[in-house]
Amino acid sequence: xxxxxxxxxxxxxxxxxxxxxxxxxxxxxxxxxxxxxxxxxxxxxxxxxxxxxxxxxxxxxxxxxxxxxxxxxxxxxxxxxxxxxxxxxxxxxxxxxxxxxxxxxxxxxxxxx
Amino acid sequence: xxxxxxxxxxxxxxxxxxxxxxxxxxxxxxxxxxxxxxxxxxxxxxxxxxxxxxxxxxxxxxxxxxxxxxxxxxxxxxxxxxxxxxxxxxxxxxxxxxxxxxxxxxxxxxxx
Numbered sequence: 396x397x398x399x400x401x402x403x404x405x406x407x408x409x410x411x412x413x414x415x416x417x418x419x420x421x422x423x424x425x426x427x428x429x430x431x432x433x434x435x436x437x438x439x440x441x442x443x444x445x446x447x448x449x450x451x452x453x454x455x456x457x458x459x460x461x462x463x464x465x466x467x468x469x470x471x472x473x474x475x476x477x478x479x480x481x482x483x484x485x486x487x488x489x490x491x492x493x494x495x496x497x498x499x500x501x502x503x504x505x506x507x508x
Numbered sequence: 509x510x511x512x513x514x515x516x517x518x519x520x521x522x523x524x525x526x527x528x529x530x531x532x533x534x535x536x537x538x539x540x541x542x543x544x545x546x547x548x549x550x551x552x553x554x555x556x557x558x559x560x561x562x563x564x565x566x567x568x569x570x571x572x573x574x575x576x577x578x579x580x581x582x583x584x585x586x587x588x589x590x591x592x593x594x595x596x597x598x599x600x601x602x603x604x605x606x607x608x609x610x611x612x613x614x615x616x617x618x619x620x
Contacts, residue, residue: 426606437597437610438552451607485551489606496542496554497608 397422401486401500409508410476416503418469418486427469428497429461430485438485438499444469445491476507510535514598514611522619527588529614531598532580539602541574541581544610547594556583560602588618 399420408414418427426445430438443451444463458480460472469486483504487497513532521527531541542557558565558572558581565572571584585592598611 435595435613437613440607440609443606445606491606495540496544496557499544499551499553501551 397498399486399488399498399500401484401503403503404501405504405506407506407508408473408476410478412476413472413474415473416471416484416486416505418471418500419467420488420498421467422488422498423466423490424488424498425466425491426489427463428487428489429459429469429471430487430499432483432485432502442471473505476505478507481506510538510600510603510607510609512598512600512609512611514614516614517612518615518617520617520619521588523588523590525588527583527585527592527616527618529583529596529598529616530580531582531600531611532578533600534579535600535603536579537603538579538600540600541572542599542608543570543572543583544597544599545594546597546613552597555596585616588616590618590620592616593618 402417429441432438440453441455442461447463458475462470483502485502486500489495489497539560544552545555546552556570556572558574569586574581595613597613599608601608
């Protein structure tokens with residue numbers, strides 16, 4: 396299995412809702428990432444997990460809460476989002492180490508209404 | 509710092525021509541330089557990468573060159589085809605974490 400699987404593919408949520416994005420990989424990668432991508436922009440790093448521990452939080456607002464239950468799963472819990480949080484949320488994974496490319500999931504297209 | 513400058517932001521070529529996209533970085537700790545292709549509505553996909561101990565790498569019609577002294581690297585696509593049309597992102601990593609920093613992207617259009 397050489398894929399990163401993200402669910403759901405599309406999500407529409409109200410500003411008072413609580414929802415979660417899920418990401419799964421079975422490549423044995425021990426680094427996992429959440430990225431946010433706005434239209435016509437590069438992916439923007441949100442969180443990095445290394446060996447299931449949060450190693451980087453790029454000053455992301457607390458309405459985004461990551462979780463890494465095990466080495467194959469990564470969640471992003473969403474609460475009280477704003478319309479400007481609407482974007483494509485990409486999960487990625489890589490072997491640990493500094494010279495490996497990421498494998499990206501196909502993303503969750505999030506719309507906050 | 510960790511920033512990457514990418515040029516041009518848009519590039520239009522005729523089918524069969526070559527396309528070159530250039531990136532520069534400033535962090536001397538950078539040691540890994542991947543290139544991603546992202547088609548509209550799809551995920552970024554790794555198309556080629558190069559490590560700091562190598563000056564050039566080629567994979568069929570795609571090549572990447574790295575000049576560590578000048579701190580720049582380039583993507584070369586030869587014999588372009590309409591299906592090469594996409595946004596291309598350069599990136600770099602290195603230093604004390606696994607963070608990839610992306611350039612702003614180049615929208616490549618290959619006209620038939």
